[in-house]
Amino acid sequence: MSTSQLTALRRYALKTDEELSKLPPSVLFTKTDKTVTVYDLYPKSNSFHFLLLPRITSLLPQNSVANLKSLLGWDKEKAQRVIETIATDAKIVENMIGDEMINRFGFKWPIFVIKLPASKYEPLLKEDLVCWKCDELFSTIPKLKEHLKKEWEQEASKAAKLKLKAKSTSAAATCKRKAESNEDTERAPKRMA
Structure with missing residues (x-):
């Protein structure tokens, strides 16, 4: 420095x-x-x-x-x-x-x-940068950064889809229970007053 x-x-x-x-x-x-x-x-x-x-x-x-x-x-x-x-x-x-x-x-x-001695990190500075997720190589940090931004957006999108699917599945199960409950009520013998 x-x-x-x-x-x-x-x-x-x-x-x-x-x-x-x-x-x-x-x-x-x-x-x-x-x-x-x-x-x-x-x-x-x-x-x-x-x-x-x-x-x-x-x-x-x-x-x-x-x-x-x-x-x-x-x-x-x-x-x-x-x-x-x-x-x-x-x-x-x-x-x-x-x-x-x-x-x-x-x-x-x-x-x-971490503490990394210069003898260990100087050779690394000469190597290409690698995406942690897909192993794609990049020659500069801005290119890697742009790629990682896309990777994070994809991860966030997947998480949102899973959350929506779980919510949808839960809502469908609730509707099914209500429908079954209504069918049971309709099948039950009617009482005379």
């Missing part, structure tokens, strides 16, 4: 609650007193790619969170608390993402948060 990119992220981490509340919803996803989560601003990222940053406060000065190695100079307990807070807030964001997937698309796919 370039110095200018890190400076931009540091600005978010330095903002007060009041300043963060003025950020547009397209930038700020969520915040706590210890972390701030922002959307990735690159067009290649989709709506489920976030950056979770530690908030820089008087208790957590800027030079102490330059990177994870800077935590090594701290008291171990304090450094551990910072890492645990970030992990806890990341789990909360992960759950929020899952809820949003279900709300938006009607289903949820696996969410992963």
